[in-house]
Amino acid sequence: MQADAEAESDEPDVSITLEAAQMDWVGAQIFRNECAGQLDCLVHWNVGEKFPSLGIGHFIWYPRGVEERFVESFPALIQYMMQRQASVPEWLRELEPFDAPWPDREAYLASEDSVEMAELREFLAGTQGLQAEFIVRRAKQSLTDVVAAAPEEKQEAVRNRLKSLTATPGGIYALMDYVNFKGEGLSQMEQYHGQGWGLLQVLLAMEKQSPDQTALTRFRKAAADVLTRRAENAENPIERERWLEGWLKRLETYKEPAEMRAST
Template sequence: MLRFFIIFLLSSSLSFSIFASSEAPFKVDLTAEQAKQLAHLIWENEGKQKIEHLTAWNRGEDFPSLGLGHFIWYPTIEKGPFKEQFPQLLTFMSENGIELPEWLTSAQVAPWQSREEFYNAFYDPQLTELRELLNDNLAIQVRFIVIRLEKAIPMILANSTEQERVTLTKHLKRLATPEAIFTLLDYVNFKGEGVNEKETYQGQGWGLKQVLLAMPEYYENPLRSFGLVADEMLTRRVKNAPRDEFRWLKGWRARVHGYQKLNIK
């Protein structure tokens, strides 16, 4: 099977290339300043850059959202439809030399069984310690997010038809600026790759793949076009949702339309 990879080079300048290969890796390289900018962007989008928002449990959700990228951690062994990433983040941190408290390493599921229990314990030692740990290790969380995109593009292409790959490749070539790469990094962390059949409502997804495939054939501003189409996909999600998600749509729209205002150094 033909495989694709994309190399992003973010040193003094950024280039974007697509090649056919069975061996070459997909790589995103950020300068220290760009990694800091990405951290601030995602933290602003997810938690208004407030330490207390590094541990959150949104109304209407069945799980807490933790860390820079609001990574999901289910409180039950049986998982819901959305991709759980917080346990993977803990493993990644541990593998990279971050010492974790014993209660975190031994927990099989999130220790709080409800939103009410979570906020009753919000200033107890465990959640206070967790916020401090996450705040002290923002850089490694950025790397964790980057790795997700490094895996996402080949995954999306591999889970696409030949015609879809042509369309995806065309739009990815247009998304070749530092600002566009930050957009891809943020959106895939925000709403996923779009290849998980469980992450659909009425058979329709809202991930990065769906946004890229729905972009128009011709457009002048790639980031504006991406934001408009992402808005459409998220609005469709809300309309298809089995329960009310309208409360989040305003914030989601502000997030995706904000991409065109990015200025990456």
């Protein structure tokens, strides 16, 4: 039996620590979730979206003039890459402002065979380790931000749930993937009818799950409830009719490495 121990905490540490092999496993899982391990998917523009998604984490990149409710992450990734002295393609470095160079999906599709697109795919294929580092870095910062954003009377419970999740590779993977996948849940823009769908909302929803289950199981089930609520609240029916099934399937990978090997 694994409970939150919500009444027994004294500000537990909720840092993320991964060994090299564990980092490789987490990065591979995220790449598999976003791209099914296919390198062509490292630069992608989904039907029904106004922006491309790039890299192993499908980091969002807005074209000029596009402002959506989702947090943009590709510019921050490239900034991190440049700080780490990665060989960012010159045309990418010279973009000013740093907006996606394709105004819409049609323009993107028309440029798929261009030299610039080939360079971009090659660059993203060769920097998967740095992209995984970026995801870890973002997730680490998210833990502090999420606890601080929780209602004061629930902060200790949220902190303890995070401590339980960061105690195992599977829990760390779930946290990292979910932050990369659906965000921290801190932006008021990322809400439908006043209800968010990020990490904070999932951690709060864990209180509805049975304490007899592991923290990872409760997280997985709470995430399914939160994403189902999002799809039901969405104005665009594509979320209910096409995307929700894939989201729920992704959540089923939130297991410990041994469980994943046993199920494949």
